[in-house]
Amino acid sequence: MLIVMRQDATAEQINAVAEKIKALGFKPHAIPGSERTAIGITGNRGSVDADLFELLPGVAQAIPVSQPFKLVSAEVKPERTVVNVNGATIGGESLAVMAGPCSVESEAQILACARAAKAAGAQFLRGGAFKPRTSPYDFQGLKEEGLKLLALAREETGLKVVTEVMSPGSVDLVARYADVLQIGARNMQNFPLLEEVGDAKRPVLLKRGLSATLKELLMAAEYIASRGNYEIVLCERGIRTFETMTRNTLDLGAVIVLKQLSHLPVIVDPSHGFGLRYGVIPLARAGVAVGADGLMVEIHPEPERALSDGPQSLTLPMFQELMQQVRRVAASVGRRI
Numbered sequence: 488m489l490i491v492m493r494q495d496a497t498a499e500q501i502n503a504v505a506e507k508i509k510a511l512g513f514k515p516h517a518i519p520g521s522e523r524t525a526i527g528i529t530g531n532r533g534s535v536d537a538d539l540f541e542l543l544p545g546v547a548q549a550i551p552v553s554q555p556f557k558l559v560s561a562e563v564k565p566e567r568t569v570v571n572v573n574g575a576t577i578g579g580e581s582l583a584v585m586a587g588p589c590s591v592e593s594e595a596q597i598l599a600c601a602r603a604a605k606a607a608g609a610q611f612l613r614g615g616a617f618k619p620r621t622s623p624y625d626f627q628g629l630k631e632e633g634l635k636l637l638a639l640a641r642e643e644t645g646l647k648v649v650t651e652v653m654s655p656g657s658v659d660l661v662a663r664y665a666d667v668l669q670i671g672a673r674n675m676q677n678f679p680l681l682e683e684v685g686d687a688k689r690p691v692l693l694k695r696g697l698s699a700t701l702k703e704l705l706m707a708a709e710y711i712a713s714r715g716n717y718e719i720v721l722c723e724r725g726i727r728t729f730e731t732m733t734r735n736t737l738d739l740g741a742v743i744v745l746k747q748l749s750h751l752p753v754i755v756d757p758s759h760g761f762g763l764r765y766g767v768i769p770l771a772r773a774g775v776a777v778g779a780d781g782l783m784v785e786i787h788p789e790p791e792r793a794l795s796d797g798p799q800s801l802t803l804p805m806f807q808e809l810m811q812q813v814r815r816v817a818a819s820v821g822r823r824i
């Protein structure tokens with residue numbers, strides 16, 4: 488159920504609706520819009536009686552929400568969400584670009600990536616300090632040392648830091664350094680982790696699971712929103728199909744569906760989506776062409792020496808080329824970087 492307030496509703500009237508929702512044992516979620524405020528209701532099992540609200544002062548309408556993902560659905564919020572990360576935005580006309588190495592490896596490596604990302608026009612530095620690896624014998628990340636290096640690179644360049652958090656117990660630690668908390672594909676349905684980042688006061692980048700449907704992705708986002716954190720960015724990063732020539736199959740149709748069904752920004756990760764360097768620039772162009780709100784791209788000063796995901800990492804000059812090409816596509820679809 489969504490309670491839409493009249494345009495002239497007062498703060499007291501909005502508050503009274505929220506109190507009524509709480510008195511019924513449910514949870515109110517204020518969804519401010521440029522025209523009017525709406526209040527989403529969660530925690531109910533079965534439908535809520537619209538009459539309970541429609542007669543309250545300041546209420547324009549009580550609308551049932553048909554999608555199971557309520558707070559993140561386009562039904563509850565006609566305007567698109569723009570996530571503001573300490574001044575850098577994701578969503579809206581301007582594209583958000585996140586670039587950096589798969590793993591933070593050293594001070595020299597992360598600073599080289601950060602400088603190149605900044606010079607080419609990215610607003611975010613991505614880099615893993617806690618790495619989810621298929622093999623327990625592979626490099627697992629520099630952990631807190633890696634977080635410190637990301638913070639150092641932010642200090643020098645002003646780029647906002649995006650980094651993965653893998654366990655509920657490390658959310659506090661990662662949030663001390665990160666501007667955006669990344670939930671990796673393998674953790675998309677780690678529900679205790681989703682709840683923990685839902686409680687954290689940080690924007691969340693939620694990557695689609697390797698075999699997750701779009702409904703499952705939106706329900707995972709709903710876990711985060713249901714805890715009161717609405718600063719969520721969805722990421723299409725390729726799914727597992729029968730194809731073996733590429734690491735994953737980048738599902739560009741997903742971007743279109745997600746933007747139809749949800750008000751959340753959607754970005755594309757062509758690096759994991761293809762797995763090989765030569766496909767990254769074309770798929771970055773394609774992602775922007777279908778309406779992605781931004782890109783996440785892996786770069787490395789020496790990809791052949793990378794401790795993870797070297798084959799898909801762009802060299803620093805290649806990233807500059809990507810940005811030039813993407814700028815042209817962006818302009819043709821009414822976006823800019």
Ligand code: PEP
Nearest residue numbers: 589671672673694724759
């Ligand atoms: C990553 O961004 O480096 C990463 C591990 O991605 P994913 O979770 O999509 O595999």
Ligand code: MN
Nearest residue numbers: 589785795796
């Ligand atoms: Mn990676």
